[in-house]
Amino acid sequence: MFERQIVIVGGGISGLSAAYHLLKIAERKSIRLKVTLVERESWWGGKILTVTEGGFTVEGGPDNFVTVKPWALELCSELGLTERLLPTNPKARRVFILWRGKLHLLPHGFLTFSPDLKGLLETSLLSWQSKLRVALGVILPKPNWDEDVSVGKFLRYYLGTEMTERVIAPLMAGVYGGDIEQLSARMTLPTLWQIAKLHRNIAWASLVRTIRRKLSGQIQNQQTQSFFMTLKGGLSELVETLLANLKEANLLQKRSVVALMPDGETGKVAIRLDDGGEFLADVVILSTPAWAAADLLRPIDGTLADELYTIPHNHAITVSLAFERSQVQHPLNGSGFLVAPDEQDENLLLACTWTSSKYPPRAPQGKVLLRAFVNEWVDLSDDELVEEIVNALRPLLGIIGEPQKAWVFRWERAMPQYTVGHHRRIARISERMRHWRRIFLAGNYLTGIGIPDCIRAGKEAAEKALRVLG
Numbered sequence: 001m002f003e004r005q006i007v008i009v010g011g012g013i014s015g016l017s018a019a020y021h022l023l024k025i026a027e028r029k030s031i032r033l034k035v036t037l038v039e040r041e042s043w044w045g046g047k048i049l050t051v052t053e054g055g056f057t058v059e060g061g062p063d064n065f066v067t068v069k070p071w072a073l074e075l076c077s078e079l080g081l082t083e084r085l086l087p088t089n090p091k092a093r094r095v096f097i098l099w100r101g102k103l104h105l106l107p108h109g110f111l112t113f114s115p116d117l118k119g120l121l122e123t124s125l126l127s128w129q130s131k132l133r134v135a136l137g138v139i140l141p142k143p144n145w146d147e148d149v150s151v152g153k154f155l156r157y158y159l160g161t162e163m164t165e166r167v168i169a170p171l172m173a174g175v176y177g178g179d180i181e182q183l184s185a186r187m188t189l190p191t192l193w194q195i196a197k198l199h200r201n202i203a204w205a206s207l208v209r210t211i212r213r214k215l216s217g218q219i220q221n222q223q224t225q226s227f228f229m230t231l232k233g234g235l236s237e238l239v240e241t242l243l244a245n246l247k248e249a250n251l252l253q254k255r256s257v258v259a260l261m262p263d264g265e266t267g268k269v270a271i272r273l274d275d276g277g278e279f280l281a282d283v284v285i286l287s288t289p290a291w292a293a294a295d296l297l298r299p300i301d302g303t304l305a306d307e308l309y310t311i312p313h314n315h316a317i318t319v320s321l322a323f324e325r326s327q328v329q330h331p332l333n334g335s336g337f338l339v340a341p342d343e344q345d346e347n348l349l350l351a352c353t354w355t356s357s358k359y360p361p362r363a364p365q366g367k368v369l370l371r372a373f374v375n376e377w378v379d380l381s382d383d384e385l386v387e388e389i390v391n392a393l394r395p396l397l398g399i400i401g402e403p404q405k406a407w408v409f410r411w412e413r414a415m416p417q418y419t420v421g422h423h424r425r426i427a428r429i430s431e432r433m434r435h436w437r438r439i440f441l442a443g444n445y446l447t448g449i450g451i452p453d454c455i456r457a458g459k460e461a462a463e464k465a466l467r468v469l470g
């Protein structure tokens, strides 16, 4: 049988997953396949970027993945990485919220959307009126939501303003780097959205669901299997292991795809690289950010390109800081803190992970590693930014002196925003893609922003690509 050529554009986790699954399925089905993976940057993994220096393991982008979505764990297991998985330190699972200049404990279970009545009653984050408001949701009429509504509007209705703004807004900002008044409830809170369809009061219905899951042992399983996991060598270990499994692929780094053009007669897709290289692909998988896919598709389909290009993306900056343990007076007895929105006017902090508490092997004994998320795309040098962040953290964590080392990572247009109506936009994109039978999309802007969803998106694109080849 003759060899088929598949080109994947973008070597982030979506593209690497697509390449891995293509080769795996091809081998199983004895399909002769040539897979070419093209990556613009000088490293593989896209937003996944681990730096090791002076005994510290520093993540520039993601630092872990959730385990409730199975695709990352499954891939780690297939790649023989199970022994390399690193769960969250069980002693450091508490999360705090910075509100009115103080760190308040996030009510137990809220991080995983498995709320706990005791945690709700005890929290110092909410007034009694607000706690009552959450409970009183039971007598509110069941609203007839349109197809979609913002997270802010949706949750304020059921849980009141304090709970929405002090607890949910920082959690959502931590995941999406986005604003609850813009984010889609349907896409970003799918479980609560489903619960709201059936019940009057989502708080009570969630509590009942939590109790049922506790009784059936599901939550206990979750607690023994940390909600978040990473790898001992950092998430780049996943990237390196995937690459080691792609020996059969043609891996092109520091090369960009600059044009693609389907051939009307053969159906194949002509691909041009920035160095003048050309390919004739049977199938192309675009695993770039949405706006980069839009640039490539514009010459052949302006409507599709507009849909992709107008998905809003927020920038992200992380600042990691290394200290001696003696320089930080706070016990760092948790995973870190998120910042309530009204506090963010005061400083540049969006969140701070106490990395060496959450994942102790990330720092040498006697040292502390912190990682701050910056809440805006600031026009400051790295040194100025580090100074601002240290000054914001100093009174909160009792920091003495200056960090021994700092790492700044800036990610432009990195976080796709699933704004209200995103599901309709994705439906329009899918409809439009039916015209291009040999081009597939995979990426964090479709149906899930996190690493597990990107792995799933890459796998699904690989399966569809092979189906087209017959």
Ligand SMILES: Cc1cc2nc3c(=O)[nH]c(=O)nc-3n(C[C@H](O)[C@H](O)[C@H](O)COP(=O)(O)OP(=O)(O)OC[C@H]3O[C@@H](n4cnc5c(N)ncnc54)[C@H](O)[C@@H]3O)c2cc1C
Residues within 6 Å of the ligand: 009, 010, 011, 012, 013, 014, 015, 038, 039, 040, 041, 045, 046, 047, 048, 060, 061, 062, 063, 064, 065, 066, 255, 256, 257, 258, 287, 288, 289, 292, 316, 317, 318, 411, 414, 415, 442, 443, 444, 449, 450, 451, 452, 454
């Ligand atoms: C700071 C930060 C923290 C995060 N934290 C977490 C977390 O803790 N857990 C989690 O699950 N997720 C997290 N995320 C989200 C997650 O990391 C990303 O959504 C995911 O890694 C995106 O993977 P991707 O392969 O779809 O895209 P990318 O990683 O963006 O990869 C796309 C690749 O395409 C390449 N490219 C673009 N155009 C071209 C072209 N024309 N030719 C060739 N190559 C091209 C780019 O160079 C890039 O490498 C975080 C993201 C950021 C930015």
